[in-house]
Amino acid sequence: MQLSKNALGQIAAQPRLEIPSAKLLGLPEKVLQFGTGVLLRGLPDYFIDKANKQGIFNGRVVIVKSTDSDSSAFDKQDGLYTICVRGVENGKTVEENIINASVSRVLSANTEWKRILECAHNLEMKIILSNTTEVGIQLTDDNINDEPPSSFPGKLLAFLQERFKAFNGSAESGMVIVPTELITDNGSKLESIVLELAHLNNLDFKFIEWLETHNTFCNSLVDRIVPGKPNAEELKRTEETLGYTDELLTNSEVFRLWAIEGNEKTKEVLSFYKADDAVVITPDITLFKELKLRLLNGTHSFNCGLAFLSGFNITREAVTDKIFSVFAKNLMHQEIANAIPFEIDKKVKADFANNVFERFCNPFIDHQWISITVQYTSKMKMRNVPLIVRHYELAENPPMYMATGFAGFLLFMKATKKEGNKYFGELNETPYEIKDESAEYFYNTWKDKAGADVAKEVMQDEELWATDLTAFSGFLSAVQEQLQDMMANGVLNTIAQLETNKVTA
Known part of the structure; x- marks a missing residue:
């Protein structure tokens, strides 16, 4: 029927x-x-x-x-x-x-x-x-x-x-x-x-x-x-x-x-x-635009490289992992929510962040992390750089969760192979395509350079970000430290260590 x-x-x-x-x-x-x-x-x-x-x-x-x-x-x-x-x-x-x-x-x-x-x-x-x-x-x-x-x-x-x-x-x-x-x-x-x-x-x-x-x-x-x-x-x-x-x-x-x-x-x-x-x-929907752009889209962009390189294929896998879920929640509630460049009630931000987390956990929808990395650079610039700027307007200490997310972005963008006009990174000896207009830039930047040098060159590129990200006190060194740790010990271990360091600090 x-x-x-x-x-x-x-x-x-x-x-x-x-x-x-x-x-x-x-x-x-x-x-x-x-x-x-x-x-x-x-x-x-x-x-x-x-x-x-x-x-x-x-x-x-x-x-x-x-x-x-x-x-x-x-x-x-x-x-x-x-x-x-x-x-x-x-x-x-x-x-x-x-x-x-x-x-x-x-x-x-x-x-x-x-x-x-x-x-x-x-x-x-x-x-x-x-x-x-x-x-x-x-x-x-x-x-x-x-x-x-x-x-x-x-x-x-x-x-x-x-x-x-x-x-x-x-x-x-x-x-x-x-x-x-x-x-x-x-x-x-x-x-x-x-x-x-x-x-x-x-x-x-x-x-x-x-x-x-x-x-x-x-x-x-x-x-x-x-x-x-x-x-x-x-x-x-x-x-x-x-x-x-x-x-x-x-x-x-x-x-x-x-x-x-x-x-x-x-x-x-x-x-x-x-x-x-x-x-x-x-009369004004700016509040809702900002909530979506920063807490949903911005969280996606800070997390997607980290999650993919940690071995998670879909959003649900990452946010139900004991280690990654703590990182994702703290990123949203402790750093992104506070740095939204628009005056919004704290409870409204907290409720929206909780909704975002529930959406990530949806057992009925398989949202692929690799698809979220498409045009990663432009997303990072539009969604997340304003959050970094705003953080430093309010505080002097480096935002460690954002720095970790940015380090994950740099590591994901490490293109090691070129085939025609396509660029590929590598995870556990398996190639993945980097679908990004800046893929060639990162392919050339990562050639024969240590991670710390790549971070400095990329972050001070004002053509890329419309600002010098190395000018923010402690941000470059935080990104370099996290990037080097990821390359030496693995992304998920770096994330776990971040929480351990906070507890023992």
Whole structure:
């Protein structure tokens, strides 16, 4: 039996399965969504569905499909799909299966553009969501009279122009646009591109005035790991337990966050936020950007080289190891949290750090350390160098956990072999690829040099870091000491010794 509207009544009730009421399928369409991807289905659509089930938002989503990918599964399943939430929350393992009933229909931009524009005539539809990847929010010389325009901003502009015409530019016909693409200030960038495109297409001044005055583009930050469809074996096992098949079934972690920049008027439109504290609408989301960038991404970057060189393949292996887990926790709570260059309440930082650790421990998601090392140098510069700088604004002593993480970075970047344009390091006589734009730089730097000399040369390279890292009191010697110890005794032994030294100090 395949999941569908007709099948809902035949699915047996189970403790870990949430089955929607059939009446939810009759709710009006209130959201236009550009993108069919798992992140949208696992986060915004998850919140909308949750709100609908609580009687709060009472609206459904029309999805615009811009690629030639097959959407027949949505049609066969009447837009229904299952989210399998797996992870750890407050120290407890969570396994939930939720049939999501938020999607009304999926329309193809290439073949159903007129039907998409018809949605602009629906006054109840006041929200536009998107996740077209980072490449989607770019300015191209697009003709918005094409059917459809080629770019996402072009499609959005054409839709808004149709909206303007349908309601004669009334104030109440304005929309709230919330992009979820993983770029900084995504809403502001999308707005500037749409406005520039409007001028390039010589659109009417009154429309542009309506566009600027009565439409709200919100910056937003999304954070949830949504791996998508499980492997064939796991999928079969899950479907047997659920009692139905689902071509759109997707896995998701428990943790979720959607931070949206907006005012009270924005809250009124995005009323689904009331269903879950993980949707935060606030005038400034910098706090959430900093928490994610430093405590999640920054912790990843300080840890990934160390963990990989310690022999751990996935995040869970490292943070459940007695030695490494202590290091990771102390790094987050004692050094990174204190050095975030933004004023944040201590409890908020501590709670976020604890959430990060639980996410690392997720027994249902295998997050590979080697994949986190991709473009290691740029990540270290963007995420972690500001933490080092901030630490020294507040203290004089070297941050030993950060120094250890930086030493692990240098050792991971020790490229010993070149094949064509690829560079390889070596762990226990087994090569690993260094996927980094600076791989050649490190390959040449490590040639015929001792670790201490490499550390000094790299750390004082202002072109690489936009600052001289050797200028910070004691930081160079701390990195050199840890790097030399790793090369002599092994990474995990160095980490263990760090804790021993603190106890005996």
